[in-house]
Amino acid sequence: MEVMIGFVAELIKISILSCIYAFVAMLIFKIIGSYKHGSWFDRVSRKKLKLWLLSGFFISLGLFIFMFTHYGDHGLGDSARVPIGHWREIQQTNGTLTYIQEDGKVSVLAIDKFVIADDYLYGFISDMNENYNAKYFIYDLVNNNIKTYEEINGYLNFLTTKNLHERTEYKDFNYYYRQYWTGWRFWILP
Known part of the structure; x- marks a missing residue:
């Protein structure tokens, strides 16, 4: 049920974004057409409703497809995910279980606080x-x-050999989720 509510909310957001982007595209076509009379932009911009509907359809289709890509999928309903590079991701279920999984492996590793x-x-x-x-x-x-x-010494030795900061502040999943998905991504992407 949570996934369905999240999916419907994403569809509503996509429709709102596509309406706005289609309006901006229509304005751009109109401006270019006003400077170049008789051009393709001028002919297309005269049919405003058709231009707005077609561009809105293709923009919404593009946003819908992007929503399922590696960098566009932030999870639906009770699941959440953050891409962390090299086509890898951190996932969370029900806001409590944060985990990572090697490609092709069945088992997952539940993690607590971490650094990227x-x-x-x-x-x-x-x-x-x-x-x-x-x-x-x-x-x-x-x-x-x-x-x-199992022991902190081996862990710290590996961090030191790779020049990673062992004295940095470890953060939870919610911190990285907010870092990645808020700001411009929240406002202009589904």
């Missing part, structure tokens, strides 16, 4: 894991490899 830096995602493993007994993890985004550490 220099093609690495590293931080603390959540207590909700069934398959992992470790406390720390490092996810190499380039090689799609997750290493887990």
